[in-house]
Amino acid sequence: IDSLRNRLAVAELGATMLPGLVGDVAIPRRTATSTSYWVAEGADVTESTGTFDQVTMSPKVVGCFSKFSHLMQLQSTPQIETLIRNDFVLKIAEAIDLAAIAGTGSGNQPTGILNTTGIGSVAGGTNGAAPTLDNMLDLKAAVAVENADLPNSGFLTNGKVEAVLGKLKDTNGAYHLSPFGSDIGRQQIASRRLLVSNQVPSNLTKGTGSNLSAILFGHFPDLLIGMFGELEILTDPYTSFQSGTVAVRALQAVDIAVRHPESFAAMQDAIA
DSSP, X not given: OOOOOOOXXXXXXXXXXXXXXXXXXXXXXEEEOOOOOOOOTTOOOOOOOOEEEEEEEOOEEEEEEEEEOHHHHHHOSSOHHHHHHHHHHHHHHHHHHHHHHHOBSOTTOOBOGGGOTTOEEOOOOBTBBOOOHHHHHHHHHHHHTTTOOOTTOEEEEOHHXXXXXXXXXXXXXXXXXXXXXXXXXXXEETTEEXXXXXXXXXOEEETTEEEEEEEEEEOGGGEEEEEEEEEEEEEEEEEETXXXXXXXXXXXXXXXEESOGGGEEEEEEEOO
């Protein structure tokens, strides 16, 4: 019987995967466009090239490690090693998804959207506030004014916030949150899809407020997830040879970056 797991969100919302990376990556990014000029007949056009910087990515390693005994190996059906390997694959995928949302950028973690400098911000209150339709529209507007709100943009939040948003009604008693497809956790608000995943933090603080939740809106294809090499899963039956204990280890090198911080906005003080 497997564990109940958080839904993985960022890939479903369209995050851009960069597989097979080897060395550190530096992606040129235009930070200011060139300038157009109106010119008189026979006059020269003024030179303008704009400016550039780089989006950099370097590998950060996430891993899992477990051991099982000789008797566990003999008595488990299906095989315990297969169960452990499958669990490792899911746990590492979960860790990457969580880092993409809320990675701190310290302690060997990548930097996630919520901790990326320059994303838009919507504040609920001094100590947090229950999310409203206006908050959702403000998140969308923070991205739209930067020309980053595209038809495949979307909201992302957790189940606690969904329960609050799901009760919001207009003056005619119609719910603002409407179905988007047939899947549980896929809905639509403010003409953009809303995905629900408990990967989104619900333990944030602000002022005297605690256990506050985050709500994100953005164009998730501008979230880059770089995979360095392949997922490596190795079994060690030798180190604890005398006891018959077997160890299993999984490692994956990954980094996360945002093409344009302006493509995302977050409310990080939602009371739900």
